[in-house]
Structure formats: C-alpha cells, structure tokens
Amino acid sequence: MITLKNGNVLIGENLIKKDILISEDKIVKIDNSINEGKIVDCSNLTILPSFIDCHVHFREPGFEYKATIAEEAKVAAKSGYTDVFMMPNLKPSPSTLKDVKLLDDLRKDAIINCHILGTITKDEKSVELSDMEDIKKYVKGYSDDGKGVKTSDLMYKAMINAASLNRPIIAHSEDESLLYGGVVREGIWNKDHLIPGILDISETAQLARDLVLVEKTNCQYHLCHISSKYSLELIKWYKTRCRVSCEVTPHHLLLNEMDLVDDGSFKMNPPLASVEDQKALIEGIKDGSIDIISTDHAPHSNEEKSKGLLNSPFGIVGLETAFPLLYKRFVDTNELSLKRLVDLMSLNESKLFNLDSHEIIEGNKANLVIIDLNKEFTITPDFITSKSKSSPFIGMEAKGLVKYTILNGGIIYEA
C-alpha cells in the first residue's frame, strides 16, 4: 500500500488538498488523514491523472538506431505518460497477424502501456488493405500515419471494415499529389527564404474526402495532427453529423511558420502553420472543437536531423516538453484551466479510445502523475533524454516538473 500524503489533487474541476491511499493497482481511499503503507510526501505537489499520448513513433521494429520501445517508454514515464499509441510506420509494419504479434512481443519490454495501431493498408503502400479483421484483437485502431491513404476506394472499404470491427480510423490526412516537394508550409516564411512549401490544402482536401466517406460508412474517425483552420472548420461541421474527433500537437499550438529556423529540428509533417492557423487551433482547444493534444513524438538520429530543413527527415521529439510548455503557456496565463489541459492530455483520450479512465476517484486504477507546478526551468538538450535531441523548443521557458509517475499503483518514475 502507498499513501500519497498532502498533495493538491485534481478532483473534478478543482485542486483539493487530500491524501490518496493506493492498494494494489487501485485508488481505494481519498480522504483527509491517511497514514497507511509507504508514505510519499506530496506537500507542495499536484496530483493529476497520468497522461495518454495517442500519437508517438517508437521506431521498433525496423528503426532501432532512432529509438526503441523500451527506451522511449522510459522517456514517456519521465514525462508523466502511462499510455501511448504507437504509430505503425515500422519495418515490418503491423499489417498482418504475424507482424502484429512481433510488435506485441516487443512491447512487453516497456514500463508503460504501449498500445498498438495496425495499418490501414499493407505496409502503408495504399495498394491493398491490411488484414484488418485478423489483427483486430491486438489493435486499438487503424492508421497509415506518415502517409495519406491514396485512393477513395481503399479508404471507403477500410472504413466499412473499421465500422464493423468497432475500431477507429486514425487518419494522417494528406493528399500527396499536392505536396510539390515542399518541406515547410507554403506561406510567408518559405517565400522569403526560398524553401519549397507544402500547401495547407494537402491536409484539407483529403480530409474533405474522408469526411464524406465517414458519413456514408458511419465509422469512428480521428484526424491526426490538425494544422489548418480550414480543416478545423470541416471537423466542426462534421462533428454535428458523424463520429469525428481530432488532435493537435504542442508544436502547432506553441509555434508558427514565423518561428522557423533552417534547422532539422523545425522540420515536421504537417509543418508549422500560419499565425491565423495557430490562432484557430488555440481557439479549438478552448472551445472543445479539438478533442485531444498528442505529441507526434517522432525521434530520428541526430545525424539524420543535422541536414537542415531541406534534407532532414520530418519529425521531432515532444513527450518531455509537452506538459511543462503547455502548462506555462496556457494554464499559468489563465487562458486554459488545469482541468481542461488534463481533459486534452488524458481524460478525453480514454473516452474516445475506450481505455480505463485515469480520473482520480475511489475504485479507479491508480494511474497518476505528481508534478511540481511551481518549478520553472528552461528546456535544454540535457533535459531531453530521448536518443534524439531534435526539438524546436530548446531555449523555451517551461513550468511544471514531473516528480513521480504511477501506473496501476506502482511508481514507474521518480525524479
């Protein structure tokens, strides 16, 4: 048994000073004076539901030189996450039962829950569908993240299957024919710096197609890393008609194209968007039209990312910086309540994707993060423990340091 003593606990909308008793994997009592088992002093600390990230790239199998599941799971635990959804752009990709079982074996090394997403099409090649039914038991949903599904025919059939298998389609919406070799957003910055741009409509055009198909097939559809205000308009409209949700990344909330530097750590897909897009996305997390915040944590080797905007691969790391930067920017400034940030980083994820809720109530599993919300610090390369250090947030001011992360009643990270 563990007693978390004297913490400020997020109960409903409010922070209330309480003790929490954990027995085995559950929260068994929340009260004023508990002194049972091992005592963990949480004075001046805040206890929140642990975070869930529905969009990470843990690179195994196939790209272990970038990262491994075991390594990145430790990074996630240090960042307050106990659950992640691993994107399937892997080698072999989880498209068949054999390859999903391989991933299922590999994830057993992880100290957090690493959920599997299967591909929509075999090896994300948009030629034929993955073995959606065979792999259903292992996967939380289907995604070709990293690539858009090229034809309406394949997406339509995938959605019919997903609806009957009761799993969501988690869509990387991108019409490749509109990329034109771009590496950053087509806008003001790329013209000034003569760097090829990606049109915002490459996201929205494919999203429009997908949403028409969603209405026809009645599947659950989740849009990855929304980056354009036009996409958000479409999502809002379709939310009134179908089972549609979307996520935004911390980098699209905190940065825009005018922050770009010709450095690989500013290259990600979708790219940093316009000031107007950023404003619309911030409005979206406030008004609830955006459901969740996912990091798109995408480690590459430091060598790969050393080649500037033109020649580095797309993708940056984001797990460790997510909470302290979002807290500092939105909660510490009273633009967002702490409860709303926790909805966006934990409670909405479990509702959308059918996981155990991490809400702090008696009887629930003890999945918690304990944070020093007064701790201010600057993001430095040393703060990032991922093998990949490629972060556009180096030098930014942050607030809120994770002290402990608890999964199923066990302490998996202690600062």
Ligand code: DOR
């Ligand atoms: O920036 C990105 N990196 N976007 C993606 O869609 C894929 C990801 C990766 O796998 O590196």
